[in-house]
Structure formats: C-alpha cells, structure tokens
C-alpha cells in the first residue's frame with residue numbers, strides 16, 4: 043500500500059504517518075498497489091468468501107476487517123484492534139414512514155457501534171495501523187490528537203485507551219458545542235480533553251498546527267487510514283442487500299466530508315472487483331446552516347465551480363456544523379470518478395432546513411428508530427431528494443443514522459420544552475412534543491419514597507388510586523369480567 047496525493051499524484055510509503063502530501067500539502071488517500079489481484083477472483087467467489095467469513099470465530103475478522111483485503115491487507119491479524127465495531131443493523135422503515143417518504147427505505151443504525159457512532163469504523167482502522175507500527179517497533183509512545191464535534195473524540199479516546207500505555211490521546215473540542223453525553227465519553231476513556239473557543243473548524247486548525255510542528259498522530263479523517271475503515275459502511279450495505287445495488291440510493295449527511303468520501307470509495311472498490319455490478323446512487327445532505335459542499339455543487343458547470351468555506355451557523359446536526367470540510371478535495375475527485383464509472387450522474391447533493399431535520403428525527407423515532415439528529419437530516423434529505431426528482435419511488439434507499447439518538451437528546455429536550463434557541467430557526471410542533479406527567483392523586487395520604495416504602499393498606503391504596511388516575515388520563519375502558 044502507499045499514500046497517494048490527490049494534488050500532485052505523488053506516492054509515499056506507509057512506514058511513516060502522513061496526513062498531507064510532503065510535496066504539495068494536498069490531502070492523501072491510501073492505495074493498494076496490487077489491487078489488480080482482487081480481480082483474480084470472480085465477483086461470485088468474493089461474495090462467497092465474504093459471506094462464509096461471517097461464520098468465522100476469529101475476533102480480528104469479526105468487525106470491519108471482515109473486508110480485510112479491501113481495508114488494510116498489510117495489517118497483520120494480530121495487530122487488528124477489534125472493539126465490536128461494524129455490522130450495524132439495517133432496519134426497514136415501517137409503512138407510516140415509507141408512506142411519508144414515498145418510497146421503500148431502511149435506516150442503517152451506525153449509532154450501534156461501540157462509542158455510539160460511525161467514527162468507530164475509521165478509528166478501528168487508524169488505531170490498528172498505529173498498533174501495527176508500535177508492534178513492529180517503528181514508533182513508540184504515540185500521542186493521538188483530534189479535533190471534534192463530539193463523535194470523533196469519543197471514538198479516538200476509546201480506541202486509544204485500548205492501546206494504552208503505548209498510545210495516549212488528547213482531544214480538542216469547541217467549547218460549549220459538544221453535547222454533555224459526548225463530552226463524558228473522552229473524559230471517561232481517560233483522554234486529555236481541551237475545550238477551545240470557537241467552532242470545530244478552529245479546533246481543526248489547531249490540531250493541524252500541532253501535527254505539523256509536534257510529534258503527534260492526527261486522528262481526524264484527514265488521516266487516510268480513517269477513510270479506509272469507514273469504507274466498511276458501503277461493504278456492509280452491499281452485503282446486507284445481497285450485493286444487489288441496482289436502483290439503490292445511499293443517503294449520507296456531510297460534515298467534514300470523510301464519510302461521503304469513504305462511502306463512494308467503498309462502492310467503487312466493490313464495483314471494480316466485480317462484487318457488485320451496479321453502483322448505487324449517492325445523495326449527500328447538508329443543513330442550510332452548514333452547506334459548503336452543497337453550495338459548491340449548485341454550479342452545474344464543473345469548470346466554474348469554486349469552493350468557498352463558510353462560517354457554520356448553529357445546527358441541531360451538530361456533528362456536521364462544519365464550514366470548511368478537510369475532505370473537500372477527496373469529494374471532488376471521487377464524485378468525478380464515481381460518475382465516470384457509472385456512466386452518468388450518480389452522486390447528488392441536497393440541502394434541508396433545521397426544522398426539517400428536527401421534525402424528521404422525532405418522526406423517525408416515533409416510528410421505531412433510534413436516529414440521531416443526523417439521522418433526521420438524512421430522512422429530511424431523502425424526502426427533499428424525492429421532491430426534487432433526484433430519487434424515485436421505484437428505488438430503495440438506505441439512510442444513515444450516524445450516531446445514537448441519546449448523544450443528542452438535549453435537542454429533543456429543548457424542542458419538547460419549547461426552549462429551542464432562536465438561532466436554530468425551529469418552531470416546535472405540538473403534535474411532536476412529549477413530556478412526562480407527574481402522577482400523585484390528590485386523595486392519597488401517603489406515597490412511597492426511597493428508603494421509606496409503603497406496606498399493607500397504605501400501599502394497596504397507593505397502587506389503586508395511582509392506577510385509576512392513569513386509566514382516567516388515558517381514557518382506558520374497564521376490562522370485561
């Protein structure tokens with residue numbers, strides 16, 4: 043394998059940790075120098091190998107490295123760090139939701155990864171590579187650093203803590219812009235946590251400066267090993283859909299743009315190897331509060347397109363509140379490749395309002411899902427894409443819920459309690475709000491308390507009156523005797 047520069051096309055050996063091209067400063071991707079060997083097996087044989095591999099009991103091959111040949115074939119099995127990542131479920135939406143979207147669709151719940159987001163896929167790859175460098179004596183005492191809106195830092199700190207004491211981690215977070223649940227994650231994993239004034243883009247610049255000047259390992263998706271691991275998302279989607287990608291649409295939110303890069307790269311690799319015979323349509327979604335990628339592609343003439351970083355505004359899709367995505371050059375390169383290989387435009391971008399994001403998240407979760415706000419963003423994006431004619435009713439979509447709903451429960455709380463700050467531009471809908479009801483019937487003389495339980499007639503009276511009060515509130519009818 044080698045690093046390949048997207049700017050000057052120079053290649054570099056992987057014995058050293060590189061994030062940008064030493065020659066021109068552009069971002070890198072990893073390439074398999076012997077990728078033609080993958081074509082030595084037919085698509086059918088590969089499909090069998092990957093399906094049989096599901097039955098193996100070798101921990102290293104249970105996670106994203108089930109697709110070892112496509113993710114990091116140079117990494118020996120004993121260096122692979124497996125913490126239970128990958129193979130997240132694809133859950134079909136119920137009839138109510140499919141009707142709302144006007145088509146068949148599934149959620150892929152990447153919040154069911156170990157640190158509750160898709161970032162674990164990339165960290166399993168990046169930290170397995172670091173582990174390999176440590177084990178082979180090429181590096182020692184690594185300090186891994188990243189900037190984060192929350193999910194990346196949780197994953198980085200988790201995987202680094204597994205490799206301590208050889209690897210330690212430090213994370214930089216925009217002060218006040220990370221949910222309490224996300225803040226608790228790197229703290230709990232023992233990372234050094236720095237809260238920095240400003241937004242994620244400012245933290246990212248500090249991390250870049252640290253990695254240029256000091257001996258640290260950068261763990262953001264600027265690190266090409268992260269992208270490699272996140273390609274597993276596409277491999278799993280393909281495998282779970284029996285490798286049938288015709289008329290399929292994969293919808294992903296865009297923040298730092300590492301994810302959409304990986305999703306396109308993954309499908310392209312499976313396509314080149316003949317494992318899938320069609321490339322799915324890709325729809326990238328951004329909030330109108332942070333939409334630099336969408337804005338770039340608004341210009342239909344590729345020659346006239348100019349990338350303009352923007353200052354992100356407050357967004358409930360907080361992980362995607364990024365105005366200057368580091369993977370933008372990768373996106374541009376891969377969108378071209380993808381459309382070329384497909385023989386027509388197959389990558390599209392859409393933009394949604396904060397109101398749509400929040401409403402869609404709540405509606406999804408009222409219909410059996412555990413979608414985070416970014417999962418709300420992808421559902422809103424799917425509905426938009428249908429209205430804009432980018433996606434059709436005879437297609438089937440797989441939409442990404444990047445993290446667990448619980449990480450972002452504060453937004454739900456503010457919505458339910460009519461406390462959404464004005465800058466989000468969200469007006470809570472009464473029919474989507476919910477609140478707990480404190481139930482203490484007035485006629486009750488005594489109620490149980492911690493350490494002071496009731497017994498005898500007092501307890502029976504408490505149970506009877508409380509049950510009756512709930513039944514009255516819910517207008518329950520009496521059971522027939």
Ligand SMILES: N[C@@H](CCOP(=O)(O)O)C(=O)O
Pocket residue numbers: 161188189190191192193194195242261262263264297298300301360361362368
């Ligand atoms: N939303 C991200 C931002 C950093 O993304 P990365 O993929 O470049 O590390 C986060 O969770 O921090």
